[in-house]
Amino acid sequence: MDQAFKRLGPFVHPLVYLILPRSLVKLLRKHKKIVANRVENAKDFKQRDYFTSFIQEGKSMPNTNMDWILAQANHIFIGGLDPDTNLFWSAILFLAQHPDKFRKFAAEIRGKFKRYEDIEDEELTHLPWLSGVIDESLRLHTNGSFGQPRVTPGATVDGHYVPKGCGVQTSIFAAFHSERYWHKPHDFCPERWLPATHSDYDPAFAKDVRECFRPFSAGTRSCIGQNMGYRQARILFAKMAWKLDWEVVNPHEFHWERDLRLYATWVRPHPRIRYKLSDVAKAAAAEGGRENGEKLVEV
Numbered sequence: 001m002d003q004a005f006k007r008l009g010p011f012v013h014p015l016v017y018l019i020l021p022r023s024l025v026k027l028l029r030k031h032k033k034i035v036a037n038r039v040e041n042a043k044d045f046k047q048r049d050y051f052t053s054f055i056q057e058g059k060s061m062p063n064t065n066m067d068w069i070l071a072q073a074n075h076i077f078i079g080g081l082d083p084d085t086n087l088f089w090s091a092i093l094f095l096a097q098h099p100d101k102f103r104k105f106a107a108e109i110r111g112k113f114k115r116y117e118d119i120e121d122e123e124l125t126h127l128p129w130l131s132g133v134i135d136e137s138l139r140l141h142t143n144g145s146f147g148q149p150r151v152t153p154g155a156t157v158d159g160h161y162v163p164k165g166c167g168v169q170t171s172i173f174a175a176f177h178s179e180r181y182w183h184k185p186h187d188f189c190p191e192r193w194l195p196a197t198h199s200d201y202d203p204a205f206a207k208d209v210r211e212c213f214r215p216f217s218a219g220t221r222s223c224i225g226q227n228m229g230y231r232q233a234r235i236l237f238a239k240m241a242w243k244l245d246w247e248v249v250n251p252h253e254f255h256w257e258r259d260l261r262l263y264a265t266w267v268r269p270h271p272r273i274r275y276k277l278s279d280v281a282k283a284a285a286a287e288g289g290r291e292n293g294e295k296l297v298e299v
């Protein structure tokens with residue numbers, strides 16, 4: 001919606017704030033304030049982090065001012081936070097909604113690691129079910145769904161000449177949900193990503209056009225956090241799958257796709273998830289003399 005209003009010009013663009021829900025506008029303001037505070041009081045932060053060098057570099061570059069630095073800082077703050085949240089939220093929910101797939105995914109992790117402490121990212125990169133769950137969640141619950149706008153230098157695209165200076169954009173959401181490219185495009189099917197040699201491989205997915213799967217976009221301005229995003233997801237889901245079983249408590253109170261709203265970022269429904277210790281975690285806890293636990297959490 002923000003993108004559409006931007007195209008109508010600088011005078012019309014601010015009107016988008018009349019349409020966005022008040023809670024979201026409040027949240028955006030709060031977020032801007034936090035980032036502004038971090039940028040303006042940079043010297044008070046003793047610990048170096050990504051923002052430290054970014055602010056220093058920004059200040060030393062010609063033609064930059066505080067507004068520019070703030071805009072970039074906002075971009076990084078949202079870019080690094082929101083996609084991860086989408087991925088974590090959706091994978092946890094989809095697994096909870098598909099117990100048969102959850103069992104296969106969890107069995108892969110629990111079979112690979114005898115102890116929770118042994119789970120290291122180096123061992124996780126080639127686990128087919130884990131990778132399938134991550135990619136399938138990125139496909140279904142897309143990030144940057146409207147696509148990233150680019151100005152064309154003048155080029156032929158799919159047989160049509162697009163003149164120099166035109167704005168072009170590909171909707172990631174449309175591409176990732178199109179029947180032209182995917183078998184069962186709206187279903188959660190991590191098995192579509194399995195190699196043909198895997199015992200759970202299903203040839204029904206052989207015609208999926210994986211080339212259109214670019215959740216981190218493409219080209220020189222594609223996501224700089226791609227490796228970090230994958231790494232965080234692998235470690236989180238592997239550790240969760242080793243330690244926990246989980247299920248949706250209120251399946252009839254929401255429909256994840258129907259109830260999703262996209263403004264600047266996704267606004268999601270509120271499934272409630274019950275987590276229980278897995279059998280392997282219970283056995284480890286019993287060995288260590290600790291108690292078994294159960295927790296109900298809203299994601």
Ligand code: HEM
Nearest residue numbers: 079080083084143144148215216217221222223224225229
């Ligand atoms: C699952 C995780 C993530 C997904 C799916 C994702 C997706 C994306 C997408 C689609 C873009 C737009 C690229 C373009 O304009 O072509 C982007 C840009 C960006 N992302 Fe990510 N991202 C993720 C995680 C992260 C993380 C963890 C960070 C930082 C720590 C990050 C930082 C950025 C930045 C700074 C940009 C702008 C790059 C530029 O304009 O040159 N992202 N991301």
